[in-house]
Amino acid sequence: MSEQRTEITTLGEFGLIEHLTKNFETHNASTVLSVGDDAAVIDHFGKQTVVTTDLLLEGIHFDLMYTPLKHLGYKAVMVNLSDVYAMNAQPTQITISIGISNRFSVEAITEFYEGVHIACEKHGVDLVGGDTSSSQKGFVISVTAIGEVAPDKFVKRSTAGVGDLICVSGDLGGAFLGLTLMEREKKIYLENPGVQPDLEDESYIVGRLLKPEARKEIISFFAENNITPTAMMDVSDGISSDVLHLCKQSVVGCRIYEEKLPISDESRRAAFKFGLDPTVCALNGGEDYELLFTLKQEDHDKITLNEDISVIGYVVDINEGSKLLTKGGNTFDITAQGWTAFKES
């Protein structure tokens, strides 16, 4: 180890990746797009290949106490397919590597793979390889997804233009509310192991957490209606953080309307029950795996009939900043740690 010691937290995840990869140059003409987007793009004579990978670690990304293994397998695939769709591409193959300790039985791992299988079937994706290894402690999952896209039809994060509409698919905050519920139920269970949780009324938010769906139909809708977003990424960290990320990469600012944020009735009800502001949950809750994209204004008519797409704001010059316009007529800076910042305002 070197003598100097800089804590990783001082750089943050994106800063760290930037720091680590800045000396890497591209050698292959086939490398069309490299580090820094939802996926990389590789040219293959007539079609372009998209590659993305995710690492999921027990205790960091999932809690086996309330995550059935079948759901975990399903979700591990979905979060990667979501990255492929976020490039405007179609997923075709995945590889999956797992590290497992001997506390897992063959039956348990089989359940995990059943979830993987259902996800693959649903999206017409082939499992083509992987690696199975023992781990000392904890369950480790690494998935790589490969997809294809017509030449130069892939959509990056860095190409949003001033005046573009900012859109999002589906609704926001549900997965975070599902997580809040599960963490609360876990705490109750640990204190009173006899009490069985009743999650029936909350199946929507629990499903949003445990069984996210990669938005294939949105990409199909784009293809059918001849729509090419100007920029796109998937919503994994929370829309406020992800909007900022897209704006930063596109070197633009934004205006987001609080009242336009799509929030389901189920999420609203759950938020009130937990004493949380639904808007804050929608802005800062992660893991929704919806698609965030920007669109030229002249394409607006093409999306109005799709009830699954909401226009939540528009792109402005970088000097105008990234701001949320509230229902009450106030303006707040959007921050990646929007949760705290917004509450303090």
Added chain:
Amino acid sequence: MSEQRTEITTLGEFGLIEHLTKNFETHNASTVLSVGDDAAVIDHFGKQTVVTTDLLLEGIHFDLMYTPLKHLGYKAVMVNLSDVYAMNAQPTQITISIGISNRFSVEAITEFYEGVHIACEKHGVDLVGGDTSSSQKGFVISVTAIGEVAPDKFVKRSTAGVGDLICVSGDLGGAFLGLTLMEREKKIYLENPGVQPDLEDESYIVGRLLKPEARKEIISFFAENNITPTAMMDVSDGISSDVLHLCKQSVVGCRIYEEKLPISDESRRAAFKFGLDPTVCALNGGEDYELLFTLKQEDHDKITLNEDISVIGYVVDINEGSKLLTKGGNTFDITAQGWTAFKES
């Protein structure tokens, strides 16, 4: 979890993978070769793409007590490139995901990436993506490598034919002897922390362990001399285990000559020092990352001038079994747990 509990050890790694992936069917015409070889093959209109992935876990695959992070980064890339070469393909891109606990500083991770960078530069490979995540404990590394191969020029493990020559590149057992040395030095150090290890005389075997080289030049040699092996895989588990694996997939048996096993002088010397049989080390030591391949007999003349390739045996009918012919004229069954079995004979 299911009611039944089958221990993973009852199936073994390959049995487990077979069990888990047996229900997965192929949907995409582009999926040329799926699970079960060094890498998968994907068709991309004129070129074929090869994909392979490996998961490396601290405490299972590496010990940071004697593995410098720069070497670890280098090795994590090499073991994946080795799988690409083992398909007779050229690696072009990699993705790398890491999970790190807060005991690692930015400087430490930067060292790791320096090793990744050197490996990429050496093989003309582009780092195109990845994922950086915190881990609760231990260092987790997942690498996926992508390569390309001319249509149908990829070489599988399952296509060796009776009468083919069995060949291996480089020499065997060195990495295992390096590991034996490092484990011994670690034990000495833990007992007497003041003693500094002197590894200078053992740089060859230490290098074989810590800095393996994927055999690009062997694949180039094949291309230059118009050689296509009938079957190929890389030597990662040990030649006895890997030969059995290739034979099983090709539904054939083999004869291996003890005296033909390539063993370096340095490895021989180290083996004697540790009281080990060099042949046993060569047969059962893993992580050599050499190429094991079979060749039609008529191609024999094409390889005789390459001193880096040894013919170690030949392929026989499956009914004749897989056997080692010793210098002393004895015949032993080759077993995947050859270490024990061979010593007991």
